[in-house]
Amino acid sequence: MPKFTYQAKKGPQEKVSGTVEARTRLQAVSIIEERGLFPLSIEEIEVSASSGSGGGGSRLRRARSKDLIVFTRQFSNLIESGLTIAQALNILFKQAANPALKNIIADIGEKIKGGETLSESLGSHPREFSAYYRAVVRAGEISGSIELVLSRLADFSEQEERTRSDILSALTYPALIVSVGCLSIYALLVYAVPQLTSMFEEAGEALPLPTQLLISISKALRQYWWLISLGIVTVFFIIRQAKVKEERLFLDKFMLRLPVFGEIILKSEMAQFTRMLSLLLESGVSILVALEVVSNTVVNSAVRAEIKNISSDIKEGESLSSAIKKSVYFPIYVVNIINVGEESGTLEKSLKRIAASYEQELSRLIRAFTALLEPVMILVMGLVVGFIVTAMLLPIFQINLITR
Secondary structure (H helix, E strand, O other): OOEEEEEEEOOOOOEEEEEEEOOOHHHHHHHHHHOOOEEEEEEEOOOOOOOOOOOHHHOOOOOOHHHHHHHHHHHHHHHHOOOOHHHHHHHHHHHOOOHHHHHHHHHHHHHHHOOOOHHHHHOOOOOOOOHHHHHHHHHHHHHOOHHHHHHHHHHHHHHHHHHHHHHHHHHHHHHHHHHHHHHHHHHHHHHHHHHHHHHHHHHOOOOOHHHHHHHHHHHHHHHOHHHHHHHHHHHHHHHHOOOOHHHHHHHHHHHHHOOOHHHHHHHHHHHHHHHHHHHHHHOOOOHHHHHHHHHHHOOOHHHHHHHHHHHHHHHOOOOHHHHHHOOOOOOHHHHHHHHHHHHHOOHHHHHHHHHHHHHHHHHHHHHHHHHHHHHHHHHHHHHHHHHHHHHHHHHHHHHHHHHO
8 A cells, every 4th residue: 555754733833744554645635634633745655666565556557548438427427416526526536446547536636625626636637638628627617517518528538439449440350460461471581481591502503583582581581680670660760759840740741641541540630620629619618729729639730730720710800611611621511511500500510510420431431441451461461472482482393393
């Protein structure tokens, strides 16, 4: 169990210090107060991984997205039933099974007890609660409908999780084919080809061109595998660490231009953008603030730059539909739906319809892409393996013909 050191007031002038064992900081505060003390500071004692066993040292560092969705849904239900935020958090703390989520709830409860608002306390955990999540909660606090915005957040998170799950499940089988194929090719090149190479060298015959090429590839893979691995890691690192704005923008624009794959990225970003924007507007967030929040959650920098241009046009007095009309990423039918929504006062519903449309198109595109990808990958892997087998058998046939 974690230990905490504390300093507390015992009386008007007397200060005391000590240690206390508790599962969370919030529980430590309760124990100290039960002793008749007023806590001034509490610090958790860091315990190294090798200094002991037990549940405290094996805590999860981050709550899973599914746990956060359940937390948001239950939080909404508890507040809707008439409980205060502090009471609801106390119940959720007792019910939480994930240690990481349990600690997060305890920390949020402690900060609220110290006078912070819910949105402010969520800001201490930006990895779990994004700027978008906190903006929606802040809007709910201002409007007094925190249970409603939490329910909407849970709906949005569930839809986002379903979309992510659909994409992962669609790509699982192709990824399995690639993994098995690459392992098979690697085994043939590194283990099977060298065995036959020695036999060919003993025969002293001139080898066919495909066999010479195969032997060269096998030698390169065995002798320079570290250099190949280093090159792959370097390219991956450069892509991940492209921090210069121009480099990141160029790379993201290139990704959007890729056939099929670029369309999947674009539709995914557009679906998330319209759904997020609709939820923020429903919660009472102004259009400019909503666009700023959403732009910070968009992954592709090219789409993010386009959203910032839309925001700038709105600042200059244009409507959302006229600003979006200038974008190269939104088709005309989307502009028309948004225009109708603005004129009828149902912009949020229009954005939801667009998001649902993009999500349906995304699902259809992924199914079509994977349906086409699977046979292509099988064919490519078959051709590669076929080339290796043929290149290894050609010298054997040649030797047999000569010996006859």
